[in-house]
Amino acid sequence: MCRWAAYIGQPCFLEDVVTRPDHSLIHQSIQATECKTQTNADGVGLAWYDHRPVPGLYRDTHPAWSDPNLKSLTAQVRSRLFLAHVRASTGTATSRNNCHPFVVDNWAFMHNGQVGGFEKFRRRADMLIPDELYHERKGATDSEVLFLLGLSEGLDERPLEAMEIVVGLLQRMSRNKGCKPHIRLAAAFSDGEKLYAVRYASDDHAPTIYHRWSKSRQGRAVVSEPLVQTERDWQAVPPGSFCTFTETDVEIQPFRPLL
Amino acid sequence: MCRWAAYIGQPCFLEDVVTRPDHSLIHQSIQATECKTQTNADGVGLAWYDHRPVPGLYRDTHPAWSDPNLKSLTAQVRSRLFLAHVRASTGTATSRNNCHPFVVDNWAFMHNGQVGGFEKFRRRADMLIPDELYHERKGATDSEVLFLLGLSEGLDERPLEAMEIVVGLLQRMSRNKGCKPHIRLAAAFSDGEKLYAVRYASDDHAPTIYHRWSKSRQGRAVVSEPLVQTERDWQAVPPGSFCTFTETDVEIQPFRPLL
Amino acid sequence: MCRWAAYIGQPCFLEDVVTRPDHSLIHQSIQATECKTQTNADGVGLAWYDHRPVPGLYRDTHPAWSDPNLKSLTAQVRSRLFLAHVRASTGTATSRNNCHPFVVDNWAFMHNGQVGGFEKFRRRADMLIPDELYHERKGATDSEVLFLLGLSEGLDERPLEAMEIVVGLLQRMSRNKGCKPHIRLAAAFSDGEKLYAVRYASDDHAPTIYHRWSKSRQGRAVVSEPLVQTERDWQAVPPGSFCTFTETDVEIQPFRPLL
């Protein structure tokens, strides 16, 4: 598993979401509470939108809690839309290219969960990536494939449908060649305009997603687990949901991949 | 805190102690049981004696559990005497020079514990290191200072007395300038001939040390916590002890630093 | 480009080939003389055969010249057959899984050179890797593909023919989809019994390979460039050659891939 946190709204320092809260993402890298793996120390990553259409990207393989670059970056960079992730590997190597978020052009994508038995059919999954996107396939994770296939299925024009197709595809491959649980997915992604999230599983254990509007910051945090555990107004996203967050709104639709 | 494991006896593969047992050092890097910090992921190190008087040394800053080099090395290298360590930083940076074991000439040293408030008097501690040893002061840990001061006080000729002097010195400095707990120490060190260990604290919480003779391997493991939790014949070293392990024997003497 | 050095013969310390000579592999990582890239600082790797059928493997992403683990390992480990490599990336990321040598079971493989325009047809090349070997495809280099395809074409039974097929295949793909120079190859690989090397190019610039029998060591070094530049008895391997080195002999056959 992994833990992640995202934000969309008025610009704020990345640290307000990533490092400063009581149960910040850094704290969750040491001691997550709603996660199969308490420790998420196989890498860290940040993607943030600022002056350019393409986001900035910082990824490293060390645990987040001791990363001085992360500490400094989050204290210095302000952004209206960003994604942050701490990794617990489900098998693949610890390397920068296996850390999230993944970035292709203006899209950033991160994932918590797994595709069951992925290593058994990784080749077939890789083969579904079209030629023109294959140069973006740099690592060996199921997460990177979810993202690249999503892009090839039309993440730009119809993100919900694209992800339904892709998740359905990988779920089916796992049923044929992989193992249970076939898919568990809490993903967040953005094109720099909107922030999207999906919560889904082939069984009853879809990894959690919460969100909360902050009056003081005038923005919304979307997270794996609440950043301040005593705050009672974190809203849980139901399993089987596709969320679209704008600067001020949230829309939740059913997420029903092809089985 | 940290966790460590050492071995002296007939040559065996490092993995027999470091990676293969149920509750190996790798397992303890993820989930230690008798340790304040469950996770020990701020680096890993191995020192092993083989063809040369000076030991081989491997240290890296990544968590032990995902380190492919560690896995391969421990599976390939055989040694009659080795030290292995997984680190949980007590404040200093994650860097190779702050990982244990430390090696100076034929001596290797590793430590679990801390000197209370060390950062407040690090300068005074550094100042005690004689000119001829200062080039070996490469990091900023209290552990490296314990070692270098031990060497300067005569670790070669009289290891017990040398460590009593040094531990007393740092304990006193902590009382003057630092904070409680003044010192907690479970250290293991070797000159390539014998293996030494010290268990001591200024309060009631000296980090644990156990040892066990293996008939099959014809050697002895000396560890922070038993490598196989169901094995009942691990012998606990009492607090306030100085141990001398040879290929076949163990001698335990009282350890009484100057207060 | 990259630089490499290998050895087969009576056991010797790795450092005798990798770090100690005047123009050692470490020196070549800073200042190669017969190489397009003078600096080869995108990673380092060692594979050595000792107690086990599978070799030990050490790989890191930092330049070889400052790597303390490499220094220590090469001074401590003795082996009768080993491969060492310093990397200059031709485009792919700096990560452990893109460093050489690559190891699959008892085979180790390293490469200097490139497949022209590989990134344009990487997907098709990856597709040729059979299911049962795909889990070994961990990075994105052309070198790793050369190796995995070689294994799938029968490196075990008929190494020369297997490599002729594979090199021919990639050469043709480069002609169709890639760019000039289509392939330049100086590769060394071993199954733990014999050491093989291939020198080939689709143009006139096949990267160099030399070898030299050492009377004192009773073994043979096979290298990109002579380890001691004043030694006159390094024998150059002609382009279009497939070499088989045993503990005492060398056999050189023509290497003629399908075009």
Place this chain on the structure above:
Amino acid sequence: MCRWAAYIGQPCFLEDVVTRPDHSLIHQSIQATECKTQTNADGVGLAWYDHRPVPGLYRDTHPAWSDPNLKSLTAQVRSRLFLAHVRASTGTATSRNNCHPFVVDNWAFMHNGQVGGFEKFRRRADMLIPDELYHERKGATDSEVLFLLGLSEGLDERPLEAMEIVVGLLQRMSRNKGCKPHIRLAAAFSDGEKLYAVRYASDDHAPTIYHRWSKSRQGRAVVSEPLVQTERDWQAVPPGSFCTFTETDVEIQPFRPLL
């Protein structure tokens, strides 16, 4: 040796100085032209002033040319005052804490050059650092000491005099205990308001410093070597100079340390 580049003026993207020019700092990490060491691949660092009094700091141990984080950061971050450095170690370990720039509170400092035989009197140099600054002594470089001693001698109130004292001090120590050349110094540092630089040597080989006002950017670059080698209007700073750069001006005074 090392190479560095700094900027002060109207905000611009870091990449305009660090990565984009023909002979950018990245290019100089591979192939410097006015430097003893052509390759400067023992680490990279950026310090930049933006929303806060303290600068952001990014440092890593890998060569600059392959660092994806550096590429992304410099493309995304805009700043009115920043320092960037690529390192060639003069002996100390490759670790983040030995990379430049060094940051203490609002001060950032970087250095190209060395103190002759520093390792022989490092202890005495370390001992000059006052208690209240010693916690900032994290590595083992002469550069970090130059900085910390400069701070203790009054870098805040009288930067020129402070550096004259410190350089004189270390020059004298090198004469007593070290070796020739006693000191070579091209340093740049800032408090977030002004940018300072010093060019000095105890012999005839003070490392170079140039500066150039950019009309388009409305800011000034201060560098080890010109970023675009065909631009003729880079002004060389004479040896024995102390420079003060503001947003629009430059003042150069003689730099005369105590001998």
